[in-house]
Amino acid sequence: MSALFNALRERVEVNARHAVETYTNEVSEYQAMSPGVDDRIGMYDFAVFIRRRSLDLAAAELPLTEEDLAGIATVGRQRAEVGLSVPSQQQVLGLHTAMMVREVHDLARPEDVTDLLRMVGWLGTQGVRARSAYLRGYTRGVGGARVLSTRLEILARTLLADEPVEPFVADLRLAGQYHISILKMAQPTASETQSEVVAAFAADRVPVTWLGADEFAVLTPGTTPKAKILQRIRHAAALIGQPCGVGSAEGVVGGLAETLAWAREASRVAPPQDRPERLPEIADLFVEMAVARTPALDGWLRSYAKALSTGPDLVATLRAYYASDMNRTSAAAALHIHPRTLDYRLRRVREVTGIDPGSTVGVRLLSATVARTLAVAHYAD
Template identity: 35%
Template sequence: MGSLFAELARQASANARREVETYTREIPEFGFLDQDARARAETLDHSMWFRRRTLELSPGNSELNGDDLGYIASMGELRAGAGLSLDARQRVLRVHTALMLREINEATESQRDGGVDELMRMMAWFAPQGERGIASYRQGFVRVLRRRMPYTEQVALLTRSLLNGDPISAELATAVDIELPDRYAVTVFRVPDRPAIDRFLEDEIGALVKSHRAPVIWGPEGGDGSGELITLIPLFAGPEAADGAPPHGVPDLLPDLTPEHLPDVVQDFVRALGRPCAVGTSVAPLPELADALDRARRISRVAPPRRASARLRPHTLADVFVELAVADVPLVDDWLRTLAGRLESGPDLLTTLDAYYRHDMHRGATADALNVHTRTLDYRLRRARELTGIDPGSTRGVRTLSAVVTRRLSGAWR
C-alpha cells in the first residue's frame, strides 16, 4: 500500500467520527444520534466500513462486489425505515461524498511528493464505484418506501423528486410503474376553494395517475383557502414533439406547443376535482421542471377558473402574457380594474365579452354559447362600447377588454 493509502488508513477512524459529527450538526433529522448511543455506534460502523473497503479496493481498481452493494442497499433500507426524508437522504449522500473527497485531498497534501500517481488511481476508482454505491443506497431506500407507503404518497414523492431534480426519481418511478419521458407539461390546477382531500378524491386522482402515467402532488394551501394540484403530464419524444419543442432554456410561447392529448387529460383532472379550476401549463425537459413549475404556477394565478367542457384547455404563457405583465404594473392594473367596474353595471357584459373572445369573436358561436339571440349579443357589445368608449371588436378592444375580462374572472380584484 502506497503512502497516500497508508495515510488514509491512519486517519480512517478520526475521519469516520468526523462524518458522524457532521451528520449530527448539519442534518436536523440526525439529531437523534446525540441521544441514541446504539444508532450512533451503528452509523460510525457504516462510516468505517466505507473507508476500509475504499482502501481495500481502490489500489487495484477492483469493483464493489455484490455483497458490498447489498450492504450499502441495506443502509438505505435502514434509513428509510427510520423515516429519513428524501431531502435528508440527499444531504447525507452529499455530505458523505464531500467528506470523502476532502479526506483524500488532505491525505494528498500531507505527502512530500504530493502522491499524484496514487491520487489519480484513487479518483479513477472513486467516481464510478461511488456512483454504483449511491445507486444501491437509493434502491434500498425505495424498497422500504414501496412496502410501507400508500401508492398516492409514493407518487407524491416521485413528483417532488422530479421537480427537485433528485436522481432517486428513477427508482421511485420504477416502484410506481411510471415511465419517465423526455419532457413534461408541468400543469397547475388552481382551485379557488380547495376541496377536502378525502378518500374518494384520493382514489379519483390515483386512478388518473395510473391511467395517464402523470405524477401529481398537492401544492401549499393559500391564505385565502385556495389550493393547487401540480400534475406532470408526460410528453414522450417523437418527430412531431421534437420539431415543436422550444429551444433549450426558452419557455414555451406558442399555443401549438401544447400536445393534442393535453386538453383531454386536463378535463379529466378538473372533473375529478369537481369545481372550476384555473389551469396553467408549461413544457420543459426533465432537468428544467422547477422553472416550468414556476411559470405554470404564475400562469394559473392570472388565468380565469373554468369548468370541464369541450372547450376547456390549459393556459400557456402565450395565452396570458399580457395579464402576467399587467399584474406587476399597478398603474395599468388599476386602469383595467376601472374599466371592469364600468362593465359590471351592464347586463352580463363581462360574461358576454368572455364568451365573445373565447369564440374568436364569432357572433353565431358566441350567441349559441350564451344561449341568446344574436341581436341580444349585438346589444350587449354595443353597451360595452358605450360604457368603456372601446369597441370590443376593434384591435384596441381585443387588446384591452380581453385583459379586463381575464383579470376580473381570475379573482385578482377581490
C-alpha cells in the same frame, strides 16, 4: 479528524433534536402523529444515525455502503407503513438536506475550507443515493393497492425536481419531454379527494402529484395529442369538484423545474373553470402573467374592470365573446342569449370603457381585464 468534523460530531444530538422539531413544526402530518407512531418510526434515532454515519464516511472519503442504503430503505418503508404520504416525505427529505448543509456551513471557519468542500461534496453525491434508497423503501412499504399510484406520484415529483428517476421507472414509461399542466384551486382539496384523483390516473400510468392541497400537477408525455391532455385535465377538474385555473407548459426531462415554474405562474392568472374549454399555455396567458407581476399595471387594469361592473353581465359577455374568437353566433349561444342582446352588451362595453371590444386594442386590453378580474375574484373568495 479535523476541527470542523469534531465540531459537527459534538453537535450531532443537538442538531438531531432540532431536525425533529423542524419536521414536527413544518410538516402537518408529523404534527398530527401520536407519540406511539413517533416511537415506531424513530425520527430522533435516525436523525442521530444519519449524521454520525455521514461524518464518519465523509471524513474517510468513503461512500455509503449497501448495508447503509438498506437501513435507509427500511426507514422509508416504516414511514409508508404508518400512512405518511408522498408529499410529506418529499417535504421531509427537502428539509433534511437543507439542514444538513446548513449545519456544516454554520460551523465552518475560513481555515476549514478544504474539509467544508469535502463534506458538502460528499453530501451532494451520497445524498442522492440515500434519497433514492429511502424512496424505494417507502414505495415497498405502501399497501399493494396503492403501489402503482404512489410510484407514479414519486416519479412525478422526481421529474419536477430534476432529480435522477431511474430508481422509480422500472416498468413505467419515461418520455424525453413532458407537457406539465397545473390545476390551481381557490379552496384546499380534502385528502380523500386528493387520493381519489391520484388513483384515477394510475390506470393510464400518467405521473401526477399534489403540490399542495390547492395545486395539482399532471405530467403527460410531449407526444400526447393536446385533445387527449385536455380530456385528462377535464377529468381531474371534475373529480376535484371546484373551478380550477389551468396553466400548461412543455419541457425536457432534466429541465422540468423551470417548466413547472412557468406552468404554475400561468395557472394562477388563468380564469377558473369547472370544465376547461381549452388547454391554456404561456402564449395564451403571457399578458396576464406580466400584469400580475406589475402591481401598478394591474391596478390600472382594474379601472376598466370597475367600469365593466356597471353593465349587465359585461365580464361574462366578454369572456364568452373572446372564447368564441369573437364569433357573435357562437358567443350568444354560449351565453344563452339572442345575438341582438349580445350586440347591445358589446355596445355597452364601448360606452363604459371607451374601447371597441372588437378592435385590436380592445382584444388586448379587455381580454386581459376579464382574465384578471375572474382570477382575482376567484382566489379572493
